[in-house]
Amino acid sequence: MILSERISLMEESLTLAITQKARELKAAGREAISFSAGEPDFDPPRAVKEAAIAAINGGFNKYTAVTGIDELKEAIAKKLKKDNGLNYSPKQIVVSSGAKHSLFQLFAVLINRGDEVIIPTPAWVSYPEMARYHGGKAILAQTKAENGFKITSVELKAVLTDKTKIVVLCSPSNPTGSIYAREEIAALGEALKGSNALIISDEIYEKLIYGAKFVSTAAVSDDLFSRTITVNGLSKSAAMTGWRLGYFAAANVEIAIAVAKLQSQSTTNACSIVQKAAIAALDGRADDDIETMRQRFEKRRDLALESLNKIEGLKPIVPQGAFYIFVSHEAIEKDSMKFCMKLLEETGVATVPGVGFAQEGYFRMSFAADEASIEKGIAKIASFTRGYRP
Ligand SMILES: Cc1ncc(COP(=O)(O)O)c(C=O)c1O
The missing domain is CATH 3.90.1150.10 (Aspartate Aminotransferase, domain 1)
Known part of the structure; x- marks a missing residue:
């Protein structure tokens, strides 16, 4: 073979x-x-394009720090504070070549063979495939249309075991567009109390919302902050799909260090030019x-x-x-x-x-x-x- x-x-x-x-x-x-x-x-927003052109003309061509340039990680930390009420320091943040890349690497550093990854369905198809690729068991948790296809605390408890390593939440959701309200997240947090399960909260559609209030999973309680890894990127919010820039932030700095190690031995840094442009997408110039x-x-x-x-x-x-x-x-x-x-x-x-x-x-x-x-x-x-x- x-x-x-x-x-x-x-x-x-x-x-x-x-x-x-x-x-x-x-x-x-x-x-x-x-x-x-x-x-x-x-x-992409005009300011993003201009920042990219300035980076090219300014000769910003070399390898950067693996986890991203300081200036960008600071801009991400500021964004997470301002938009999401989250206090992360740059050393808890890793910038990668798209949110998909961030997710793939997170699964790689977190999953041991047989670990269970709970994925409420309907779900973006890459989650189960990534979980399986890394030796995990994808536990597809069917949600109900009458709940807006959002997993409830009862449904979560029903699939939670001592092998659960990760629970994946996607809000706003691909494919349903549903958004978890603060109290719904809090109830899920209660269901997880006492377990070691981490949450990967995919918030990539956060900026595209229509009258609803978006709440970051990690912002709901201290317990949720410590168990949640917040994943985001610029593909959807700044129409930069082809530019490939995503990131995550985790309370536990060990996770950032492990992903940095993996990334240093595989893809190194996200594109230097795009990192400069990303600052313009995050610091208000593109709003x-x-x-x-x-x-x-x-x-x-x-x-x-x-x-x-x-x-x-x-x-x-x-x-x-x-x-x-x-x-x-x-x-x-x-x-x-x-x-x-x-x-x-x-x-x-x-x-x-x-x-x-x-x-x-x-x-x-x-x-x-x-x-x-x-x-x-x-x-x-x-x-x-x-x-x-x-
Ligand atoms: C839910 C979800 N997460 C992550 C991604 C990947 O985004 P990126 O382009 O940053 O890799 C997508 C793209 O389709 C998505 O729908």
Whole structure:
């Protein structure tokens, strides 16, 4: 066998089939509308671009400190204090090449073979795959639509064991857009009291919220502060997906030291230019542009919800954050891959099947698309749904 056991534990994305089909339709000249994007369709803020250009022209080309330049780590610490009420010092922070990279490395330094990682589902597909790759056991904890697909303390207790190493929380959630309220987080914290479980709190969609209040998990209690690792990044908040910059902060400095060791032997520092640009994304200079993007997203969300709500057989969950609407099509078809594949083949509209998030009977529609495409695409979904034959 050429390949390692480890890589065979990881599965390919279930949604690849959809991406491939969309590509084929495009190549055949068919009109395609993509609601499958996991990234903002906006440019990064002007101040970010200017800071990157200044860094290039200023010759900021060399390796940096592995965990990030001081100036950036201080900007992150300030941001966590100002926006989230969290007191982290720069030595508790590690900057990496995207939040995905931060998560991967956290799993690498925390998981021993057989450790359990609780992942409330529906969930972003990379969590279980990363957990398995590192020898962990992904415990998928099914949540309920009537609770906004948020795990409750009772549901958490039901899957908590003495092997639980990590509980993953994602708020605002990909794919549902749900946000955990302070009291919901507090209840989860109570459920964890007495256990050694850590929480990885993925807060990457924090800036894209629509009328709801966002609360950082670590800010809810001292106990939660000490057991939570706060993960964030600039991909979604500053439309910088391709720039690759993420970070985490952990109360226990041992975790930062371990990730620094791993990163020093693998990827070294996040791109030097992007680190300079990231400061501009965090220190207030980009706030107006970020707010403009948020407002555009909110308008599109409302537009999409209004149209989706009129379609018989579909039931959208109202997202409080992120840029996705998770839509139930259970009333007309249980199999999400079948539904999404047929939708794509017959109308050219690409969505992501719920099964890709471990949730059958739903599709995820991204509203990171312009208003005209949203209207046209949903009209196509409406006529497809009307004539649906399983
Ligand atoms: C929930 C969630 N976490 C993390 C990421 C990864 O972000 P990054 O681009 O910073 O690696 C994504 C991207 O799709 C995401 O949806």
